[in-house]
Amino acid sequence: MGAVKSKRMPRAVREQQMLDAAVQTFGQRGYMAASMDEIAELAGVSKPLVYLYLNSKEDLFIACIRREAKALVEAVRAGARPVLPADRQLWAGLTAFFTHTARHPDGWAVLHLQARTHGEVFAAEVAAMRADIVTFVTELILAAAREALPQALGCSPKLSTSLEQGGPPRAGGTPTDPHLPGGEVAGLAEALVGAAEALADWANSTPGVTARQASATLMNFAWAGLGDLMAGRPWSPPDGEGPDTGSGADMEDAGAGAVVHAGRTSPAR
Amino acid sequence: MGAVKSKRMPRAVREQQMLDAAVQTFGQRGYMAASMDEIAELAGVSKPLVYLYLNSKEDLFIACIRREAKALVEAVRAGARPVLPADRQLWAGLTAFFTHTARHPDGWAVLHLQARTHGEVFAAEVAAMRADIVTFVTELILAAAREALPQALGCSPKLSTSLEQGGPPRAGGTPTDPHLPGGEVAGLAEALVGAAEALADWANSTPGVTARQASATLMNFAWAGLGDLMAGRPWSPPDGEGPDTGSGADMEDAGAGAVVHAGRTSPAR
Known part of the structure; x- marks a missing residue:
């Protein structure tokens, strides 16, 4: 036709x-x-x-992987807002990620399921994209750690500026933040990316779970931690605006005005 | 020969x-x-x-997957200590997991890399094991949430007892903890398992990262959360014992006496 x-x-x-x-x-x-x-x-x-x-079918599949990987990385980078405080940056990045994976479930399945299940050539394509995202997340965590302790470190929070401009992280080697040394930050970035991947699979395969709920769950897990959650202290944004009980379909400005309370963001079931 | x-x-x-x-x-x-x-x-x-x-090679590979999956699940279940407070339980479970994956790197590579890269039949074998672990972690988080709020819920913390006995979670349907409803707990379990998988890959492929360090990183991430980490408040056990700077090779009793401080648990590099 x-x-x-x-x-x-x-x-x-x-x-x-x-x-x-x-x-x-x-x-x-x-x-x-x-x-x-x-x-x-x-x-x-x-x-x-x-x-x-x-x-060929193989080349077509690789073209699919590359296009979907590029789109996902661009969506996450576009979602990052380096001018915001660290928690709001994370919230903006997570909502960008889960909104993209929810809107492109076939693309996510190609990247995270199909490409990794059908041979090392395809898996290597996805591994390259994943490494990009881990590097990006590592930079964000480092920037946030530096901003959290500028006096203690005797340096101003410049890394976020270089990220804002799309530039590489500052030259000068491994950061030496006493609270979050380089090796720890690399591990935290791996943990965050691994958790996000698992939650995207879960959200896309569980009826009723929206992008907003997946973002909220990971925000609570990654920022507040289980310790605070158990004590009934989920993350909430510093501006203290009221809860947004939107369905998750309209998340363009999800970084603003959201209160992420575990009791409100879970599907009713 | x-x-x-x-x-x-x-x-x-x-x-x-x-x-x-x-x-x-x-x-x-x-x-x-x-x-x-x-x-x-x-x-x-x-x-x-x-x-x-x-x-056949295929059947041999499936036998490998099943043996390694069984060993990993048993190690994690054996590491869980339902009599401990929730954070110590998590620490014990994480150390059991990372100690096992560090000691059996080939087994972990079979499960998490090879089995998922070479076709749907093998991937399905691993998916079954993963579902078991997610269910187990979900039960642990639910138990911890119930223990954290027994008065608010008007019920005593019985779930940990059923886990201790190896039994199934209590009958009675979805728990209704106002702080951590069922859907949220399922998402948190997915996030925790995804983070653990990613960190095991990272630890096994990064020179100098021990099982103890991987456990400490995930403990800080999952329990304290990035918010507390940024503020220099990593998780530490309630008994306040001094830091254990062991190499991670001897982790049989890793649940006891450990202080997990980000600044101490990261590799020097």
Whole structure:
């Protein structure tokens, strides 16, 4: 279908349509079960055209991984707000992440399930993206730690500025914050990313769990900690605004005005 | 080699030797690169004997996954100490987990890397184990939440007793702790397990990071939370004993007498 129509499209547009169809098919049916026939039909093009553009099923899958990885990393980076206090930055980053994975469940399935299940070549593609995100999170935690203790460290919080400008972290080697040394920060970043991955899988596979709830759960876990949660002290933003009981569908400005209370953010079941 | 010697062994012993060799080979060389020749030689038996006992490379790999999954789950369950306060329970469970993954890096690589990278059949085996652990962690968090608020809930902390006895969680449906409702607890368990998986990968692939350090990092992250860490308030056990700067090799009683301070538990680098 659509052969005449598709001839009028620029190559880049048609290729994106093929990738859209491929991500949907790989994400929902799995890499092995997905067929090139199915993907071509969903994209509204002929199978030979898919091969002409993307070469093979393997190359098409890799193109999907790369596109979805780039989109996810960009969404998380765009969500970071270095001008905010550390807890608000984390909340903004988490909501950006879970909003993206909730809106692109097939893309997330390609990245976190399919790509890692079907061979080392695909797994390596995802590992590279994951390393990017861990580095980014490490920088954010370091920046937050420095801001928390500028006097104790005798330095001003400059790292957040370099992040704001999209630049690399400051040169000068391993930071020596007495509370959060480099090795500890690297471990914390791994823990945070691992927790976020697990929660994205859980949110996307559990009916009724919204992006907002997943963000709130991880915010409470990562910022307040189980200790404070057990004592009935979830995280809440410093401005003390009232609870936002939105459904999670509208999270563009989720960093503002949210009160994340465990008792309010969990699905009723 | 060892044909005469191996004939004297009972089948069960010889099979364990084959599995030992297979876990080591799969874990270190990867599922695809590992050969049955190599595994047979390492086990000191003939290749036909490996096929006779374990049938095929796929079946051998599944036997490895099941053995390593069982050992890991048993180690974590054995590490749990329901008589302790919630934070000490978590510390005991985390040290049990990271001690096991540090001592059995090939087993962990089989479970968390190889099994998930080489097809849906293997991935499903690991997913079953993971679900067991998430359920167990969910029960522990629920028990801790109930203990933290027995008066508010009007019930005594019985769940820890049923866990102590190895029994299932109490019947009676979803708990209704106002601070930690069921959906929130399920999410917290997912976050904790995801963070632990990521940290085990990180600890096993980062020179100088011990099981103790991984446990300490996750304890600080999960219990104290980033908020308290930023403010220089890491978790420490209630008995206030001095810092234990042990190397992590001797963690049998890691639940006792440990002070987990971020500044002390990170590798010097």
